[in-house]
Amino acid sequence: MTAFLASLGFVVLAEMGDKTQLLGMAFATRYRWQTVMWGVLVATVLNHLFAVVVGNYITRVIPLHYVQIAAAASFIIFGLWTIRGDELGDEAKASRFSPFWTVTIAFFIAEMGDKTQLATVALAAQFKEIVPVWLGTTAGMMIANAIGIIVGIVMGRKIPERAVKWFAALIFIFFGLFGLYQALPRHLVSPSVIITAVVIVCVLVYVVARWENNGKMPRQQE
Secondary structure, three states, rough: HHHHHHHHHHHHHHHHHHHHHHHHHHHHHHOOOOHHHHHHHHHHHHHEEEEHHHHHHHHHHHHHHHHHHHHHHHHHHHHHHHOOOOOOHHHHHHHHHHHHHHHHHHHHHHHHHOOHHHHHHHHHHHHHHHHHHHHHHHHHHHHHHHHHHHHHHHHHOOOOOOHHHHHHHHHHHHHHHHHHHOOOOOOOOOHHHHHHHHHHHOOOOOHHHHHHHOOOOOOOOO
């Protein structure tokens, strides 16, 4: 019980203002709250099980900063996909990229190399108990993200649909760029590199936004 409660409390505090909580808020402005909660639950259960069982071993085989770089780059791609993807009216595409799997995949990627995943590994090593730590960190994530989802529902009722989509996309892109800044070796992070990366992302956002405007179709949302 000590391991469960310690894990729950630690993760709830660590998640306040974290990118995964903000993601829950962003997704709640776009999809039904039940869909978001189920997606968060599945992603957290799988990710934290991965962390407590094989996290230590994987980071010995694959350096952690490579995992963090891949996750950050994926987030930028996901942000661009958010700008364009929601306007696709093809039901076949909507079924392949359903809101549930969109939320689940995004949260799983967001947790790769995140502080709560690393904390889960550390807590499992400290208490030497897998199941209580796994359940405690999962419960903590659900509590923290439920708060974000409630805020997202309120925001979604007051903010125009297009602004909601851009809000979500910019959150993804911001944390992708920030994740790259944290994960890349220091000798690669210079002012010129940072400015170049930001310019490239801005150009990509502009191109995708133009593509979205030119090919706009009625939106399908769960």
